[in-house]
Amino acid sequence: MLQRRRFLQLGSLGLSAFSLTGFRSAAAVRKPIVISTWDTGIAANQAAWNVLSKGGRALDAVEQGVMVTESSLNCCVGLGANPDRDGYVTLDASIMDEHANCGSVAYLERIKHPISVARRVMEKTPHVMLAGSGAQQFAVSEGFPLEPARLSDQAEKEYKKWLEKSEYKPVINIENTKSPTAFAPQKLSDGSWNHDTIGMVALDAAGNLSGSCTTSGMGFKMRGRIGDSPIIGAGLFVDNEVGAATATGQGEDVIRICGSHLVVELMRQGNSPEQACKKAVERIIKIKGSKAKDIQVGFIAINKQGEYGGYCIQKGFSFAVCYADDKNFMVQGKYIL
Template sequence: MGWGIIGTWRMALEGVQHASDMLSKGGASGDAIEKAIRMVEDYPFYKSVGYGGLPNEVCEVELDAAYMDGHTLSIGAVAGIKDFKNPVSIARRLSKDRFNVFLVGTGAEEYACKHGFEKQNMLTDRAKKMWESRIQEIKEKNLNPYDGHDTVGMICLDKDRHMTAATSTSGLFMKKRGRVGDSPLSGSGFYVDSKIGGTCATGLGEDIMKGCLSYEIVRLMGEGFHPQEAAEKTVNAFSRKLSERRGKAGAISVVCMNNIGEWGVGTNVEFSFVAATNTAAAKVYIAKPAGNKTEYEEAAKEWLDVYQRRIEKTV
């Protein structure tokens, strides 16, 4: 039986590679996806997730994360949690409970403490310097403060056709204290059903949460649409709706996979993603809108080199 994993953004690469090794050896999708997301959360140069994530308006790092089991439809999620490492693991632990599976702020922190999760100051010196720089830019240039809302989200399929979904993010840079985007919201930021497939989203949460895009894509796959068709159809239709109703649509991108390892991507902006299956090693792709379609191609070495230099550039 085949396996597969797909994740948003270039930052998913190392995690997807590690998860691929686990899956190829018969590992469970839940373990593989948790490890993959944790690797993104732990890398300090990824400024929109976990340790090193960019802070809110008062220079606090508030994290959101979610986990879903496609066999049981169990969900766990945390939002606005501070000073705890690896929120995706806390979300997965919550998914094992019957009640109180979505916790926020102090309640999420108390739960994490009670269950022995590791405390850690998630604000790095690098992120603080970027916050200070943005404060100065806002004062001097009247810039919009919001930036850096790249959620890492993944869909995973193991050899037993057990599927999982997970997301993790620090949300909008300079966001209002307590702001929560689409990432921990079931049906919007993620959804998975092992009998069909799964989807996760990234982009401007305030616009993504105006629809149930992840659920809709899974529903379409259940009706027989190929993941690519389902992703394009949903993102294009919703982008048009937002433009008609509100004058514009924010950044919306999705990745999805069905329960036989076929995958797809839809977007209204250029973005990167990573995919791997039992027949194709992990690769970074660049996707962009092309009319009613989404085109993608493997990222060139030059693009990957520029990316690495940019994220590690001295602040």
């Protein structure tokens, strides 16, 4: 009996060792790797890759990467972006590292790099999020200069165009209407989407994950509106045992399902990054019903093996992938509707 029991114990150990060894050898890890949302992700990925390719930390990569987009004068991200309905540009950002440390800022004005302020919140305060004038005060105390309170030429042009057809008149559920004042992402004539966020997640050579997300929020939003981007678990989530995910699109609906956290939990259950993103999108569609056709939400994710994927509600979402000096390319997101 003792010999039989010993045989079974050894057999069980052998099977476990074989299974673990076989799994690890079969699933070759691709690292480092960085992915980010939209076509602006190509330039952002390059900056992140400059860190990752030298053995740098994923946290540094995702900060440096999205700073490129924050610096660009465009109507989507950073101080050059479209303002709210009162004509002010307000910025949101979040960052998270492999130890579950995280920081974010919301409703921040006149600071060029909100992502860097979010990192300072993470590293130098006992808090996760600072907002509004308090976030600005903290940024200034940390040496971030106040930028001029004026719109970029492109944003001023867009704002004046919006004012021609719109009154400042709050309307209930206006984000679900087709009126010119709706601040949901709008489909453009070329079939693409007017977006306002860059999210980035990366796996470094040491096998550690980090992520970042930065945005100006929806153009011509109500004063004080905050979306999913600065909310850990909604616009961004990282679990170093599993994977990382970030979101873009109509933030209100990402918040409703704690979208990025959901994607990571779905990967924990064994889903691939693409499958996890698809299931999160399907959940939003189930909640929205027929109204889903009027919005866009997209998710991207990577896991600990360096596998990546993305999914969105409607055609038009794309994301950038970089995992080698000569591999920085766009992927058209798969979609449901």
